[in-house]
Amino acid sequence: MKYIFKEIKQCEMCNDKSNSHYKIGQRFNKSQGLFPRKKTGLTVTVNKCSNCGLIYSNPMPIPLDILDHYGVLPKDYWKPEYFNILPDIEYLKSEIAKYIDIHASPKVLDIGSGIGKMMKAFIDNGFDAYGIEPSPSFIEMAVNKMKIPKERLQCVQVEDAEFEENFFDLITFGAVFEHLYHPSIALKRALRWLRPGGLVKIQVPSANWLTAKFLNIWYKITFQDNCTNLSPMHTPYHLYEFSLKSFRKNAELNGYEIVGVHYEICDTFLPRIFDRIIKPIMKKTNTGMEIYLLLRKPL
Numbered sequence: 001m002k003y004i005f006k007e008i009k010q011c012e013m014c015n016d017k018s019n020s021h022y023k024i025g026q027r028f029n030k031s032q033g034l035f036p037r038k039k040t041g042l043t044v045t046v047n048k049c050s051n052c053g054l055i056y057s058n059p060m061p062i063p064l065d066i067l068d069h070y071g072v073l074p075k076d077y078w079k080p081e082y083f084n085i086l087p088d089i090e091y092l093k094s095e096i097a098k099y100i101d102i103h104a105s106p107k108v109l110d111i112g113s114g115i116g117k118m119m120k121a122f123i124d125n126g127f128d129a130y131g132i133e134p135s136p137s138f139i140e141m142a143v144n145k146m147k148i149p150k151e152r153l154q155c156v157q158v159e160d161a162e163f164e165e166n167f168f169d170l171i172t173f174g175a176v177f178e179h180l181y182h183p184s185i186a187l188k189r190a191l192r193w194l195r196p197g198g199l200v201k202i203q204v205p206s207a208n209w210l211t212a213k214f215l216n217i218w219y220k221i222t223f224q225d226n227c228t229n230l231s232p233m234h235t236p237y238h239l240y241e242f243s244l245k246s247f248r249k250n251a252e253l254n255g256y257e258i259v260g261v262h263y264e265i266c267d268t269f270l271p272r273i274f275d276r277i278i279k280p281i282m283k284k285t286n287t288g289m290e291i292y293l294l295l296r297k298p299l
């Protein structure tokens with residue numbers, strides 16, 4: 001894979017100048033294990049914004065061809081059973097019902113709609129669903145396998161998509177926000193397409209995940225200059241990790257309110273024996289792996 005390396009001068013979420021930001025460590029272009037010192041390869045520096053806690057790499061490696069990252073579908077996507085299991089949106093529905101009449105066929109946009117599973121779940125629940133997805137092979141599957149109407153999908157990057165202003169009641173960023181080079185700009189666009197009082201649902205990796213902190217401490221005490229955060233040059237290609245503060249600061253710039261926050265615990269990825277101790281700590285200290293946010297465009 002070939003990259004250009006772009007110097008980052010300010011934080012994507014809060015615009016704070018990067019020269020005062022804290023260095024967490026070096027990140028290889030592959031899985032690092034416990035002893036990255038023994039590995040060779042390309043690394044980038046991973047930094048943390050001292051104003052909002054956003055974790056990002058500097059320089060930012062940008063592939064010359066984005067399909068190097070996202071062009072090939074993981075094998076799992078081709079298994080027939082993969083198409084039968086749809087995401088459960090009951091919790092999301094109960095969460096948004098306070099702000100949106102979910103029985104009035106709300107208009108929803110799924111950004112990074114993939115093979116259309118979320119769109120299908122929305123359609124089955126009476127929503128009027130639209131999607132944006134840059135990968136043509138995903139679009140093809142959404143249309144052929146999930147029977148999503150073709151005219152409801154735009155095969156573009158979010159930066160290039162076009163919708164009417166104030167059109168949607170709800171916009172969802174599934175596992176996509178951390179893959180965007182300019183997440184704040186994408187969010188700003190999404191807010192334009194959202195009606196006043198409408199909602200944005202975002203799911204992102206947390207900058208305060210406890211397992212990552214443990215691993216980083218391990219690298220420190222073994223005198224290795226590495227960190228485990230992000231994966232800008234290997235799967236799953238996470239370019240950012242976010243804290244709640246990243247969104248609080250961004251809300252001031254982009255003009256929205258944060259009306260819901262939930263930390264998803266997930267597995268620790270440490271030996272099983274640790275799960276029983278660490279998961280409750282993660283729950284108590286809001287240091288789970290992901291943050292789910294509900295944002296609202298002011299009326």
Ligand SMILES: [Zn+2]
Nearest residue numbers: 011014049052
């Ligand atoms: Zn920041």
